[in-house]
Every structure is written in C-alpha cells, then in structure tokens.
Amino acid sequence: MSAIPIPRRRGRIRAALILGTRPEAIKLAPVLRAMSASPFFEPAVISTGQHREMLDQMLQRLQMDSSRDLAVMRERQQLSGLTARLISGLGEAVRADAPDVVVVQGDTTTALMGALAAFYEGVPVAHVEAGLRTGVIGNPFPEELNRRLVAPMVRWHFAPTEGSAANLRGEGVEPGQIQVTGNTVIDNLLWVLGRREGRAAFTTSHRRVLVTLHRRENQGDTMQGIAKALGELAARPDVEIVLPLHKSPAVRDALLPVLDGNPRVRLVEPLDYFDFAATLDASDLVLTDSGGVQEEAPTLGKPVLVLRTTTERPEAVDAGVALLVGTEPGEIVTAATRLLDDRVAYERMATAVNPFGDGRAAERIVRRLALDLAGRTESGEGDLAVA
Numbered sequence: 101m102s103a104i105p106i107p108r109r110r111g112r113i114r115a116a117l118i119l120g121t122r123p124e125a126i127k128l129a130p131v132l133r134a135m136s137a138s139p140f141f142e143p144a145v146i147s148t149g150q151h152r153e154m155l156d157q158m159l160q161r162l163q164m165d166s167s168r169d170l171a172v173m174r175e176r177q178q179l180s181g182l183t184a185r186l187i188s189g190l191g192e193a194v195r196a197d198a199p200d201v202v203v204v205q206g207d208t209t210t211a212l213m214g215a216l217a218a219f220y221e222g223v224p225v226a227h228v229e230a231g232l233r234t235g236v237i238g239n240p241f242p243e244e245l246n247r248r249l250v251a252p253m254v255r256w257h258f259a260p261t262e263g264s265a266a267n268l269r270g271e272g273v274e275p276g277q278i279q280v281t282g283n284t285v286i287d288n289l290l291w292v293l294g295r296r297e298g299r300a301a302f303t304t305s306h307r308r309v310l311v312t313l314h315r316r317e318n319q320g321d322t323m324q325g326i327a328k329a330l331g332e333l334a335a336r337p338d339v340e341i342v343l344p345l346h347k348s349p350a351v352r353d354a355l356l357p358v359l360d361g362n363p364r365v366r367l368v369e370p371l372d373y374f375d376f377a378a379t380l381d382a383s384d385l386v387l388t389d390s391g392g393v394q395e396e397a398p399t400l401g402k403p404v405l406v407l408r409t410t411t412e413r414p415e416a417v418d419a420g421v422a423l424l425v426g427t428e429p430g431e432i433v434t435a436a437t438r439l440l441d442d443r444v445a446y447e448r449m450a451t452a453v454n455p456f457g458d459g460r461a462a463e464r465i466v467r468r469l470a471l472d473l474a475g476r477t478e479s480g481e482g483d484l485a486v487a
C-alpha cells in the first residue's frame with residue numbers, strides 16, 4: 101500500500117478533529133489539549149452531533165469547543181440515513197475548512213465518514229485507535245466493518261497496542277505509517293482522576309457492581325436477557341448495581357421493563373466523565389459491553405466481565421483482568437457470583453495493569469504529526485526538514 105503524500109508547511113498546522121459520539125470526545129480530548137498547547141498546531145473540532153446530549157455533556161465538561169456542529173442525530177437513527185447525512189455534511193465542512201490534516205478516532209460511522217470526506221478532498225487522515233479487529237466482520241456491528249474500511253484511507257495509523265499494530269501490518273499497511281502510542285483514553289482517565297472532581301454514584305458499602313450496556317448487536321432479546329441476569333445478581337442483599345443508562349431508546353426499551361424499580365439497581369442518566377471515572381474507581385466489579393470501559397478498568401485493577409461474544413481488545417483478557425463471558429444470562433450470573441464469593445478468584449483478576457497505555461498517547465500522536473507535517477517538534481528535532 102503506497103503512502104498518501106504529505107505536504108510540508110511553514111505556518112501552523114490546521115488540524116480538524118472530527119467527532120460525533122461520547123467516546124470520540126473522551127478519546128480526542130487529550131489530542132486537542134496537546135495540540136492546543138503546541139506552537140505548531142491550530143486545531144479545530146468538527147462535531148457531527150451523531151450523539152446529542154451524551155456528546156454535549158462531554159464537550160462541555162472537558163471544555164472542548166467545536167467550530168461546527170452538523171446536528172445529524174435523529175431519534176432511533178438508521179445506519180444508512182446517518183451515513184448519508186454525515187458524508188454530505190462532512191464533505192462540505194472539510195471542503196470549506198481545507199485543513200492540513202483530518203483526525204478521526206475509532207470505528208463509529210462519524211469516523212468512517214470523516215475519513216471518507218477527507219479522502220475525497222485530498223486531505224491526509226490520522227486515525228487514532230487504529231488496528232483494532234475482532235476478525236468477525238459482523239461483530240461488533242457495524243464497527244468491525246467501519247474500522248476496516250477506514251484503514252486504506254489513512255496516512256497515520258496510531259495503534260494503541262503492539263497487537264493492533266500487528267493487525268495492520270498483517271493487512272499490508274506499510275510499517276512506517278504505523279505508530280504504537282497507547283490509547284488516549286488512558287491519558288484522559290489519568291488526567292480526570294488527578295483532578296479529583298468526580299463523585300461516585302454508589303450509595304451503599306455493599307459489593308459495588310458497575311454496568312454499562314449499549315451495543316447494537318446486543319439490543320433486543322439479548323439485552324433483555326442480560327437485564328434478567330442483572331436482576332438475579334441484585335437479588336443478593338450484599339450487592340449494589342449502578343447502571344448509567346445510554347440515551348439510546350433501544351437500550352432503554354430492553355432494560356427498563358426488567359430493572360426499573362429494583363431497589364438494588366440504581367439506574368442513572370449518563371454520568372459525566374469525572375463522575376464516571378470516580379464511580380469506576382469506587383467499584384468492585386464491572387460488567388460491560390463498552391469498548392472504552394474495557395480499556396479503563398484494567399488501569400484501576402477492576403475485574404471486568406465483557407458481555408460480548410468477541411472482543412477487539414484481547415490485551416485485557418490476556419492480562420487476566422477481563423473475562424469474555426458472552427451474553428447468556430446463566431453464564432453471566434455464574435461468572436459474577438464466582439467473583440463476588442471467591443476471594444482468591446477475585447484477587448487474581450483485581451490486578452492493576454496497563455495494557456492500553458501509559459497516559460502519553462496524545463503526546464506521541466502530536467509529536468509525530470508535527471514532525472511529518474511541519475518537519476519539527478518542540479524539542480527542535482527535524483528543524484532542517486522544513487522546505
């Protein structure tokens with residue numbers, strides 16, 4: 101695969117950070133902070149508004165201003181309509197702003213259409229969190245397809261781990277275009293915890309179980325089955341479950357009929373990132389189908405039961421802090437009960453490890469872009485390369 105040429109430039113590098121959902125805001129916030137602090141960059145955030153309340157909550161709390169908001173979200177949006185609104189709006193935005201580089205994150209439809217809009221306009225693309233793969237095209241849906249489609253349009257693949265870099269090399273991406281950086285979510289988690297502004301959502305000193313659920317492939321009967329498993333766990337008098345509800349009506353349709361009114365299940369609105377990080381830090385056990393939460397929990401030594409049949413983040417499972425338990429209610433109850441009752445099994449998993457990064461991913465990303473686009477870094481490295 102040949103590299104897309106990069107124009108070298110003298111003035112500030114105009115970087116457009118395209119984002120639309122909660123995790124993209126969380127994971128691009130450290131990149132925006134690093135670019136804003138650098139003399140070489142003039143960053144701007146293009147928000148697609150693929151999410152509304154959940155995105156706005158993060159943008160406000162993390163003090164990220166967007167220069168554009170495409171407001172594409174519709175209630176219960178279908179993928180095809182969302183895709184059409186995104187490519188149309190992003191095409192116009194990238195054409196009008198003419199940035200030197202477009203930065204996209206992860207595997208959402210916003211990320212895929214951001215890369216495509218940039219590619220159509222001849223703007224080089226930097227992909228943050230590149231190279232994650234389950235190897236199963238339909239799972240997670242549609243993210244595995246999205247990230248595979250993003251890859252050929254990308255100039256800089258910022259892979260969070262050696263494993264994700266190896267996936268890209270295996271697909272024929274030139275090694276010089278791949279850099280292992282760690283995941284920017286760890287940068288943000290450490291930054292947010294260091295500020296000590298968050299409040300945990302647990303209200304008792306029972307065994308504290310934090311749950312998040314949202315994946316499309318789990319919605320419907322599967323998610324309702326998971327809700328029943330949570331109800332069974334909450335029947336234990338020593339357990340308190342906190343479940344911040346995703347805004348998706350499909351998620352609420354599955355969970356509320358089973359769990360609403362259960363006194364040991366606290367269903368709360370989405371927590372801002374400071375409060376979520378504090379809640380995660382205060383938890384004993386995490387049950388989730390989220391990608392980001394799988395990455396954050398190991399740093400804090402919180403055992404994670406991954407409520408999915410596949411994962412693109414095998415590092416946490418390999419490190420022994422996560423278990424891929426699937427979505428069968430019986431299996432979920434058995435795995436959670438074991439960890440709650442068997443101290444040895446619990447302690448074996450509750451080990452803080454950092455397979456996803458050391459909190460300096462954004463710094464590496466910004467340094468590499470400065471070197472390639474301006475021929476310089478703050479330490480002066482590569483100064484002579486400016487034409």
Ligand code: UD1
Nearest residue numbers: 121150151152153154155174175176177208209347348349
């Ligand atoms: C999207 C991403 C998924 C990511 C997840 C993070 C795609 C296809 N999916 O999934 O990869 O893991 O975000 O949470 O890109 N809604 C609101 N308010 C909000 C957010 C959502 O009302 O702030 C509702 C809307 O009815 C919307 C629905 O949730 O139609 C689904 O949102 P959507 O972005 O399509 O999918 P997610 O499941 O959130």
Ligand code: UDP
Nearest residue numbers: 123126344370371372373376390391392393
């Ligand atoms: N998160 C949050 N508040 C919540 C639930 C999650 O701030 O109430 C954060 C969480 O810390 C993680 C990110 O949102 O960084 C994960 O988002 P989500 O699960 O929606 O998406 P995914 O990571 O699966 O793409």
